[in-house]
Amino acid sequence: MRILITGAQGQLGRAVVLEALRRGHEAIGVDVNDFDLTDSDAAGACLAAARPAFVIHCAAYTAVDQAESEPERAFAVNADGTRHVAEYCGAAGIGMIYISTDYVFDGSGAAPHETDEPPAPLSVYGKTKLEGERAALLACPNGIIVRTSWVFGPGGKHFVGTMLRLGREREAVRVVDDQVGSPTYAPDLARLLIDMAERPVPGIYHAANTGYCSWAEFAAEIMARAGLPCRVEPISSADYPQAARRPLNSRLSPLRLMAAGYDRLPTWQDALGRYLYGTK
Numbered sequence: 538m539r540i541l542i543t544g545a546q547g548q549l550g551r552a553v554v555l556e557a558l559r560r561g562h563e564a565i566g567v568d569v570n571d572f573d574l575t576d577s578d579a580a581g582a583c584l585a586a587a588r589p590a591f592v593i594h595c596a597a598y599t600a601v602d603q604a605e606s607e608p609e610r611a612f613a614v615n616a617d618g619t620r621h622v623a624e625y626c627g628a629a630g631i632g633m634i635y636i637s638t639d640y641v642f643d644g645s646g647a648a649p650h651e652t653d654e655p656p657a658p659l660s661v662y663g664k665t666k667l668e669g670e671r672a673a674l675l676a677c678p679n680g681i682i683v684r685t686s687w688v689f690g691p692g693g694k695h696f697v698g699t700m701l702r703l704g705r706e707r708e709a710v711r712v713v714d715d716q717v718g719s720p721t722y723a724p725d726l727a728r729l730l731i732d733m734a735e736r737p738v739p740g741i742y743h744a745a746n747t748g749y750c751s752w753a754e755f756a757a758e759i760m761a762r763a764g765l766p767c768r769v770e771p772i773s774s775a776d777y778p779q780a781a782r783r784p785l786n787s788r789l790s791p792l793r794l795m796a797a798g799y800d801r802l803p804t805w806q807d808a809l810g811r812y813l814y815g816t817k
Contacts, residue, residue, distance in 0.1 A: 538562050538563070538590045538591060538734070538735070539562070539563040539565065539587075539588065539589050539590045539591075540557050540562050540563065540564055540565065540589060540590065540591045540592070540593060540731075540734055541565045541566075541567065541584065541587050541589035541591070541592045541593070542554050542557070542564060542565065542566050542567070542592075542593045542595060543567055543568070543574070543592070543593070543594050543595055543596035543622065544568060544594075544595035544596030544597060545566025545567055545568050545595070546566075546568040546569075547568075547595055547596070547597075547599075547693060548688065548689070548690045548691065548692050548693035548695065548723050549595050549636065549688055549690070549723045549726060549727065550566065550568070550595040550596070551566075551691070551692055551723075552690055552691070552723040552724045552726070552727035553593055553595060553727040553730055553731070554566045555724075555727070556724065556727040556728055556730075556731045557731055557734075560731060560735075562731070562734075565587050565589060567583060567587070568596070569596075571583060574596055574614055574618035574621065574622070575613040575614060575617055575618050575621075576621075577617075577621045577624070580618070580621035580622060580625065581621065581624075581625050584622065584625040584626075584629075585625070589631065590631055590632075591631060591632045591633070591634075591734045591737075592622060592625075592626050592631065592632070592633045592634070593633075593634045593636075593730055593734060594619060594622050594623075594633060594634065594635045594636065594673075595636050596614070596618065597614065597615055597636065597666070597669075598610060598611045598613075598614035598615050598662075598665065599662070600662075601640070601660060601662045601779075601781045601783075602779055602780035602781045603780075604660065604661040604662040604665065604781065605660065605661050605780040605781050606780070608661045608665075611661055611662060611665045612664075612665050612668065614665075615662075615665035615666050615668065615669045616665050616668035616669050616672055617672075618669075619635055619668075619669035619672050619673050620669075620672035620673070620675075620676055622635075622673075623635070623672055623673040623674075623675075623676035623677040623680060624676045624677075626676070626677045626680065627676045627677040627678070627680075632679065632680065632681070632734065632737045633673065633677045633680040633681065634680070634681045634682075634683055634730055634733055634734065635669060635670065635673040635680060635681070635682050635683070636683055636685065637666050637667075637669065637670050637682050637683065637684040637685075638662075638663065638666045638684055638685065638686065639684060639685070639686040639687075639718060639745075639784060639787040639789055640658055640659070640660060640662055640663035640666060640783075640784060641656040641657075641658050641663050641666055641667045641670065641684065642654065642656060642657060642658070642663075642784050642786075642787070643657040643658070643659050643784060644659070644716075644783070644784020644785040644786040644787060645657075645785075645786065646786055647717075647786055647788075648786075648788070649743075649749075649788040649789060649790035649791075650743070650786070650787075650788060650789055650790060651743075651790045651792065651793070652684075652740070652741040652742060652743055652790070652792075652793045653741075656670075659781075659782040659783070659784060660781035660782055660783075661781065662781060663784075670682050670741075678739070679737075679739045680739060681733055681737060681738070681739055681740065681741075681742065682740070682741040682742065683726075683729075683730065683733070683742050683743075683744050684741070684742070684743050684744070684789060685721050685726055685743075685744050685745050685789070686718045686719055686720075686721055686745045686787045686789060687718050687719060687720045687721055687745070687755075687787070688721045688722075688723055688726070689720060689721070689722060689723065689812065690722055690723025690724055690812065691723070691724075691812075696720075696752070696755065696756075697720075697759055697809070697812065697813075700712075700755075700756050700759045700760065701759065701763055701765070703767065704759070704760050704763060704765035704767040705765065705767075707767055708766075708767060708768065709767060709768040709769070709770055710756065710767060710768070710769055710770065711770045711771075711772045711776070711777070712752050712753040712755075712756040712769055712770070712771065712772065713751070713752050713753060713771075713772055713773065713774050713776075713777050714751045714752065714753035714754070714771035714772065714773070715751065715773050715774055715785055716751060716752055716774060716783055716784070716785050716787065717749055717750065717751050717785070717786060717787065717788060718745070718749065718750075718786075718787025718788060718789070719745035719746050719747070719748060719749055719750075719787070719788065719789060719805055720745075720746055720750070720755055720805040720808065720809065721744070721745040721746050721802070721805070721808075722746055722802070722803075722805070722808035722809070722811070722812060724811075725746060725802045725803060725808055726744060726745075726802065729744055729799060729800070729802060732799060732800070733799065736798075738797040738798070738799075740793065740797065741793070742793050742794045742797070742799070743789035743790055743791060743793065743794060744789075744791070744794055744802060745789050745791075745802065745805075746802045746803060746804060746805035746807075746808045747791070747801055747802060747803060747804045747805065748804045748805050748806065749788050750805065751771075753769055753770075753771040753772075755805075756769045757769040758806065758809060759809065759813075762809060762810060762813050763813060
């Protein structure tokens with residue numbers, strides 16, 4: 538199958554391209570240098586030239602804090618850009634997966650968020666991703682939305698890499714302990730996305746590695762697994778102010794994923810070990 542992957546230079550996009558190729562699919566990776574996602578004509582022309590049988594839309598504006606000061610750009614990419622991709626897929630009658638985020642929720646409570654829970658984003662970034670979801674479903678009703686959280690993997694900047702660097706440089710790091718969610722390993726999520734492309738069941742899904750932790754607990758596990766003596770000092774979100782508000786509860790329920798017959802992702806501890814030791 539010919540699968541087009543947007544955002545192919547990002548850490549998730551790269552993982553999806555590799556997984557598609559591993560399974561014998563024809564993977565076409567495109568990124569910002571190939572076409573302007575915010576230009577409907579350019580986006581349509583790029584997609585039409587590629588003639589994909591399925592599209593996995595990983596491209597996004599992901600500068601969460603910067604989005605607070607440039608909301609127009611964030612909306613142009615995450616909402617308008619997604620609509621342009623979805624309009625092509627809907628008109629061509631082909632499948633599409635749109636990657637969304639835990640940031641569409643306000644993070645209230647302590648129970649895992651279900652897929653039918655009303656979204657209530659706290660940040661500009663979360664609002665733009667929610668608008669992307671709505672645009673995708675409106676233009677491509679048979680599409681798939683996959684919300685995920687705390688992605689890390691080979692290449693790119695992410696929390697694990699930052700903690701490893703700081704763990705080698707410092708005796709202690711201060712990390713928030715009141716935001717709880719699931720770290721998600723890009724290659725594990727990529728396997729699920731190709732499963733979905735091969736057997737699409739339209740709808741909204743939550744997909745993250747199994748198990749929950751706070752950022753501080755995640756950091757402590759990283760230090761321990763890497764053999765770094767750096768101490769992790771838990772702090773509250775109030776002690777680490779950022780431009781964009783983060784949801785305190787980013788737990789995502791896998792029930793809809795399981796009901797559709799898709800496999801849950803492995804535990805985040807297992808995924809972290811594979812990332813650190815270079816195994817699949």
